[in-house]
Amino acid sequence: MAIVDTVKFMTNPARVVPSPVLKRLTDYYTTVQGLTAEGVEWVSSSRLADVLGLTSSTVRQDLSHLDFAGVSKRGYRTSGLEKALACALGADRIWNMLVVGAGNLGRALVLHPEFRRRGFMIRAVCDSDVFKTGLKLRTLEVQRMNQIPQAVKEHAIDIGVIAVPEDAAQGVADLLVEAGVKGLLNLTPTHITAPEGVAVTDARILASLQELTHTLMGK
């Protein structure tokens, strides 16, 4: 029996946050950030549920994945909850990014101050178009594609951002993986394949629009 318990104990901690929960954690995070900014000190699961269109049950289940406990009769202390969420999402540290593609989307990312403000630091930008080489985006000069490996090493890049035309996406992904990035943010509509150890997330901007238009047609 003791052995069984031990096994249980040993397998449990490797608990993965299920994907729908993870998506909601990001929602809680922005909401709670807003509340602390307003000076609200306590929030209940039902209040969060109301704001985000969920049930209080879902909220409590979700927050139980965090290393943070609420208080009976009071709810969750916003300051602690914010910190716990930031910690779970990696929002309490700095992430180094390299953007490939200096087109409109790539430039917008580099110039958008929100990313920096939230710890997503764009350290380098590359583009295959040699006429863009040397172009200045804020403090960064657009580099050649063959500079990717060196840039990844030099700046300890965690995340490669794919902001190139659709048909170049997989090739760029391969280059970034080869250079040693641990994660990819894919801004193109293409499905990207990467080896086991490399995480890929799709920004799905076009997909969002298409989901929206699908819905609009039913009206």
Next chain:
Amino acid sequence: MAIVDTVKFMTNPARVVPSPVLKRLTDYYTTVQGLTAEGVEWVSSSRLADVLGLTSSTVRQDLSHLDFAGVSKRGYRTSGLEKALACALGADRIWNMLVVGAGNLGRALVLHPEFRRRGFMIRAVCDSDVFKTGLKLRTLEVQRMNQIPQAVKEHAIDIGVIAVPEDAAQGVADLLVEAGVKGLLNLTPTHITAPEGVAVTDARILASLQELTHTLMGK
């Protein structure tokens, strides 16, 4: 018995495509577009499954929501499948959009040719910053916020795009709804509330990044 059958028949056609299926339909669409472009004429559910990391069972279930049938032993004809997907997603028509916010993100959308190419026509841009009024983005002049109602009527705007700072997002959403748009694309991390009849989709760029960093921390 006949009555029961009739009721079943009458309730069924109002079938809604479940959200996870809808998300995958956009993936099938880009994949099949690629295949037709390459000249591939037939594709099987298992081929699609391989490319997108799904099971063939899921693919067949999903495609059964379309008004299009495969052929035993051959699979799905890519040309017909592409058309059926385009039709389901509203990708076979033109959608009129108004962008609020002429910052980096808003400008990128207006200038990005992919949206136009896919039928998402940005007809007007507004910004609350009067110093931006009159600024030219391609063929469009940035307009004042109070021009929103007129612009929506004049261009028969279907979709309002929210590309403003986070704390202005809900206010802009309210203005757009008031002006009569049927759908909202929210590019901010904020949760937006809108009345029943108005569809909202979140682009979740920052959320995608945070999901990614959460995953990276486990490594």
Next chain:
DNA sequence: TAGATTGTTAATCGATTAACAATC
């Protein structure tokens, strides 16, 4: 204390997968 809210278990609901008869 009394009442409100958490944390958690159990029940329900929905989505994914397996399996297989129909079929070209």
Next chain:
DNA sequence: TAGATTGTTAATCGATTAACAATC
């Protein structure tokens, strides 16, 4: 025909919701 692939039903799996004891 024989073999491969669909469409669909049934089984499994996972996520959401309901319910309630624990608690501050």
